[in-house]
Amino acid sequence: MLACLIRKFCTRQEMVRVLNVAEKNDAAKNISDLLSRGNYNRKEGRSKFNKIYEFSFELLNQKCSMAMTSVSGHLLGYEFQSSFKYWESVNPVTLFEAPVTKQCQDKFKDIKQTLEQEARRAQWLVIWTDCDREGENIGFEIVEVCLSVSPRLKVYRARFSEITHRSLINACQNLGPIDKRVSDAVDVRSELDLRIGAAFTRFQTLRLKRVFPSVITDGKIISYGSCQFPTLGFVVERFKSIESFIPEAFWKIRVIHEIDESERAEFIWTRNRLFNELACQVIHDHCVDAGTAIVTKIETKPKSKWRPLPLDTVEMEKLGSRKLRLNAKEVMKIAEKLYVQGYISYPRTETNIFPKELDLTPLIQCQTSDSRWGAFASNILNSGPTPRQGKKSDQAHPPIHPTKYANSLQGNEAKLYEFIVRHFLACCSKDAQGLETKVDIKIGDEQFVATGLMITARNYLEVYPYDRWSDKSLPIYTEGQVFTPTRIDLDESATTAPPLLTEADLIGLMEKHGIGTDATHAEHIETIKSRDYVGVQTDGRFVPCPLGIGLVEGYDAMGFAMSKPHLRAELEADLKRICDGTKDPSIVLREQVAKYKEVFIKAVEQVDKIDDAISLYLQQPKVAVQPSAMALPSALPKVQKCPNCQGDLTLKRKRDASGYYVGCNNYPTCKAAIWLPSRVNEVEVDSEKCQTCQGSPYKLKFKFNPGAYRPHLDDTVVVCIGGCDDFITNLLGIKPLRPANSSRPPDRGLPQSPTTVSEADRSFQQTRHSFVRTGSFQSYSGSNRSDQELDADWGDDLDDDILIMAGNIDVAPLSSGNNSATMPTGRTLSTAVAGSNDVLCTCRTQALLLTVRKEGPNKGRQFYKCGNQTTDCRFFLWSDEIGNAQVPSQTGRPPQAQNQAVGVANCHCGIQAKMKVGSLLKPVHLIVTFPITPYISYSQNQIY
DNA sequence: GCAAGGTC
Numbered sequence: 001m002l003a004c005l006i007r008k009f010c011t012r013q014e015m016v017r018v019l020n021v022a023e024k025n026d027a028a029k030n031i032s033d034l035l036s037r038g039n040y041n042r043k044e045g046r047s048k049f050n051k052i053y054e055f056s057f058e059l060l061n062q063k064c065s066m067a068m069t070s071v072s073g074h075l076l077g078y079e080f081q082s083s084f085k086y087w088e089s090v091n092p093v094t095l096f097e098a099p100v101t102k103q104c105q106d107k108f109k110d111i112k113q114t115l116e117q118e119a120r121r122a123q124w125l126v127i128w129t130d131c132d133r134e135g136e137n138i139g140f141e142i143v144e145v146c147l148s149v150s151p152r153l154k155v156y157r158a159r160f161s162e163i164t165h166r167s168l169i170n171a172c173q174n175l176g177p178i179d180k181r182v183s184d185a186v187d188v189r190s191e192l193d194l195r196i197g198a199a200f201t202r203f204q205t206l207r208l209k210r211v212f213p214s215v216i217t218d219g220k221i222i223s224y225g226s227c228q229f230p231t232l233g234f235v236v237e238r239f240k241s242i243e244s245f246i247p248e249a250f251w252k253i254r255v256i257h258e259i260d261e262s263e264r265a266e267f268i269w270t271r272n273r274l275f276n277e278l279a280c281q282v283i284h285d286h287c288v289d290a291g292t293a294i295v296t297k298i299e300t301k302p303k304s305k306w307r308p309l310p311l312d313t314v315e316m317e318k319l320g321s322r323k324l325r326l327n328a329k330e331v332m333k334i335a336e337k338l339y340v341q342g343y344i345s346y347p348r349t350e351t352n353i354f355p356k357e358l359d360l361t362p363l364i365q366c367q368t369s370d371s372r373w374g375a376f377a378s379n380i381l382n383s384g385p386t387p388r389q390g391k392k393s394d395q396a397h398p399p400i401h402p403t404k405y406a407n408s409l410q411g412n413e414a415k416l417y418e419f420i421v422r423h424f425l426a427c428c429s430k431d432a433q434g435l436e437t438k439v440d441i442k443i444g445d446e447q448f449v450a451t452g453l454m455i456t457a458r459n460y461l462e463v464y465p466y467d468r469w470s471d472k473s474l475p476i477y478t479e480g481q482v483f484t485p486t487r488i489d490l491d492e493s494a495t496t497a498p499p500l501l502t503e504a505d506l507i508g509l510m511e512k513h514g515i516g517t518d519a520t521h522a523e524h525i526e527t528i529k530s531r532d533y534v535g536v537q538t539d540g541r542f543v544p545c546p547l548g549i550g551l552v553e554g555y556d557a558m559g560f561a562m563s564k565p566h567l568r569a570e571l572e573a574d575l576k577r578i579c580d581g582t583k584d585p586s587i588v589l590r591e592q593v594a595k596y597k598e599v600f601i602k603a604v605e606q607v608d609k610i611d612d613a614i615s616l617y618l619q620q621p622k623v624a625v626q627p628s629a630m631a632l633p634s635a636l637p638k639v640q641k642c643p644n645c646q647g648d649l650t651l652k653r654k655r656d657a658s659g660y661y662v663g664c665n666n667y668p669t670c671k672a673a674i675w676l677p678s679r680v681n682e683v684e685v686d687s688e689k690c691q692t693c694q695g696s697p698y699k700l701k702f703k704f705n706p707g708a709y710r711p712h713l714d715d716t717v718v719v720c721i722g723g724c725d726d727f728i729t730n731l732l733g734i735k736p737l738r739p740a741n742s743s744r745p746p747d748r749g750l751p752q753s754p755t756t757v758s759e760a761d762r763s764f765q766q767t768r769h770s771f772v773r774t775g776s777f778q779s780y781s782g783s784n785r786s787d788q789e790l791d792a793d794w795g796d797d798l799d800d801d802i803l804i805m806a807g808n809i810d811v812a813p814l815s816s817g818n819n820s821a822t823m824p825t826g827r828t829l830s831t832a833v834a835g836s837n838d839v840l841c842t843c844r845t846q847a848l849l850l851t852v853r854k855e856g857p858n859k860g861r862q863f864y865k866c867g868n869q870t871t872d873c874r875f876f877l878w879s880d881e882i883g884n885a886q887v888p889s890q891t892g893r894p895p896q897a898q899n900q901a902v903g904v905a906n907c908h909c910g911i912q913a914k915m916k917v918g919s920l921l922k923p924v925h926l927i928v929t930f931p932i933t934p935y936i937s938y939s940q941n942q943i944y
Numbered sequence: 945g946c947a948a949g950g951t952c
Contacts, residue, residue: 023950024950071951073949074950078947087946129950130950190947190948192947192948193949197947198946199946201945201947202945221946223945223947226948516948517949517950519950523949
């Protein structure tokens with residue numbers, strides 16, 4: 001009994017918990033069913049669409065407790081920050097560089113929670129997403145979510161092409177790593193599509209709404225996309241070639257020989273046709289005059305009609321459209337369903353060669369019981385399958401083929417399954433054989449020919465009703481035979497324009513030029529229909545609408561090949577290079593963004609060309625739009641007016657994308673900037689303005705790295721960085737800029753007229769001048785820099801500036817022994833020792849020295865916090881940041897400078913000021929307080 | 945409100 005328990009216990013101990021994640025629920029279910037041989041338990045997940053299937057399985061020679069769940073396609077997607085979501089207030093050109101983040105849509109939050117919950121319990125993670133580029137990317141999204149809660153998970157990738165037991169077992173035996181490069185390529189594609197699509201769509205829509213308000217009404221979108229636009233381009237190009245087509249008359253001679261009702265031959269002129277009527281008339285007259293025909297040659301030779309190639313996706317879409325009357329979108333939807341049910345192999349493939357290792361015999365075998373094609377299948381087995389081989393391979397999936405027999409499908413599913421089976425059997429059988437007979441005759445000097453066909457072996461045609469090959473009988477002739485034709489006609493005709501494109505034509509062109517994926521061809525076609533760019537005739541052919549042709553011509557007139565396929569094809573080629581590892585994803589992204597941005601800027605400049613083209617086709621006059629009305633809305637999300645130059649301070653991303661800052665849009669003329677801390681994950685401009693700070697800056701919504709500022713701040717906060725909140729600015733190490741009218745140095749942007757200079761400003765100015773001239777700070781004492789030069793540095797890089805103090809200041813030296821610090825005014829500062837509990841906070845109570853206890857990066861770190869619980873004071877200071885204020889003891893600085901090394905001083909009045917000293921004294925970091933002189937207006941956290 | 949790509 002005990003032994004049994006121990007054994008049970010040990011067994012349980014050895015079981016590895018494996019989280020398996022498929023791309024969709026159906027796949028998860030079928031994979032679980034096959035791996036467990038039907039022996040699984042179904043559990044609810046957080047998402048009602050994505051269940052959890054649990055079963056035991058042996059993986060990598062370990063007994064495993066498997067949990068198989070799924071996502072629903074992409075879990076995460078790129079989005080602009082909310083401040084860029086406003087069409088009217090954001091210049092679309094900024095969308096080329098605006099920060100984008102990967103977000104989980106609300107509708108997938110529950111799936112994410114299931115993954116997190118299951119990942120916490122698991123030791124291994126196996127990715128079972130589809131084995132294509134998007135599948136690899138989805139796999140990475142799953143990995144990202146799971147590792148964030150369970151960093152020690154071992155991650156594996158299962159690779160398979162069909163959901164059959166054999167293929168899945170093979171995948172389990174060949175688990176490998178997930179391919180980052182392939183996933184990177186998808187990220188690049190995805191980000192570019194968003195930036196380019198959003199920028200051009202907003203630009204076109206806003207512009208055309210203004211210029212054609214009666215046609216482009218509210219709610220109508222004039223979209224641009226790197227796939228939909230070339231698709232439109234194909235339709236327009238064909239339409240235009242038809243429009244510009246000039247028919248040309250031609251003439252031909254036709255000879256008819258009717259023996260009786262059932263025996264008839266039509267002879268074709270070997271010259272085919274002549275474009276000169278008179279010449280043709282003369283020849284015709286000669287033939288009529290000759291009156292009789294002589295048979296000059298009879299030739300009979302074998303002729304084959306080739307069986308179809310193995311089926312790839314595009315061929316399936318095209319044949320679906322032509323033969324089954326299902327549009328491409330329907331075909332793919334049904335095929336997907338058949339795939340997840342295990343009836344057919346993966347339906348997205350570019351391969352039309354069956355791999356040698358794929359044994360076709362059992363696949364054919366399982367079709368032998370069918371009443372319609374079973375006998376044919378048996379015949380193939382008798383002689384052995386001989387699949388025709390194409391030339392394309394994506395090295396991932398075999399051609400589409402049935403994987404098991406089905407006889408209970410209904411409707412279009414049955415129709416498509418039947419097509420796939422018949423196509424597969426046809427491809428594995430033999431070409432149809434026939435005998436073609438050619439009869440050459442001569443009338444006068446002119447030669448004519450008639451052909452007949454006798455089919456000798458229908459072969460694949462027996463199982464493939466989608467192809468036609470008919471007998472064409474001819475009367476029996478003998479060489480040298482002379483007969484009198486029933487008629488010798490002179491037919492007049494004319495060349496005709498090519499027809500408009502059908503859906504199958506359009507898909508063919510999209511495939512040829514690499515527009516969209518096998519799965520999305522149909523969707524792009526739907527998009528251009530829904531945008532009123534194209535219409536469909538009753539015969540199913542596509543014709544462009546005024547809007548569509550106008551847009552294409554507008555860009556053509558600018559000289560941009562926006563509607564041509566090669567832009568997208570170039571990207572596709574680059575994506576392949578990323579997958580191969582021959583090109584860096586960030587370089588591809590940068591190059592492509594730069595390319596499209598340049599086109600965008602030029603398109604804005606020449607937008608009247610689009611107006612003109614659309615006006616022409618819509619037959620609508622343009623509404624005169626003032627240049628200002630087209631002036632693009634003002635740039636990046638604005639935080640506040642720049643205190644230096646009255647430009648706009650906007651939220652920006654650092655050039656190396658490592659973080660964010662708020663900078664002036666007049667850069668490089670104005671270099672005002674507030675650098676935001678590196679522990680910020682995301683930041684955006686909030687809709688709320690600060691009512692305390694001058695200039696009412698917008699607040700910022702920060703999303704910090706998890707736990708970065710705990711316990712003091714949640715990971716997501718909305719705060720003002722304008723300077724009204726010491727707690728925030730200290731904690732985040734932010735140096736607010738000073739509003740122009742009170743806090744900037746008075747000699748910058750000073751009122752021009754002396755009469756407008758306030759007493760306060762004048763006093764301040766004098767104080768500052770006297771200080772600078774004292775040269776008390778070593779960094780400037782040896783400098784001949786003028787005040788103007790000093791001003792020029794203001795806001796440029798505060799770290800390198802002397803920040804000037806005025807008034808009576810008490811400064812506390814640190815415990816380094818520099819107990820006496822001479823301040824610019826020459827006063828000796830009194831002491832409040834940092835590093836002890838003598839720190840006073842802004843509400844003038846003694847600050848408490850505390851230690852972070854919560855788990856996270858700051859655990860164990862000490863900080864000061866207001867001890868007075870009755871006030872609203874939010875004083876906060878890291879104790880180790882006080883330490884930073886210490887002057888390094890061996891810097892080779894002049895002693896005078898060392899004397900100025902000060903640490904933390906606290907307030908007589910509740911106001912804190914920071915003081916930073918120029919390069920010589922770096923990294924002196926000083927927090928001082930000083931009394932307010934009655935005639936100077938200071939604000940909290942102001943820097944002097 | 946925008947793309948294209950997954951999927952429901």
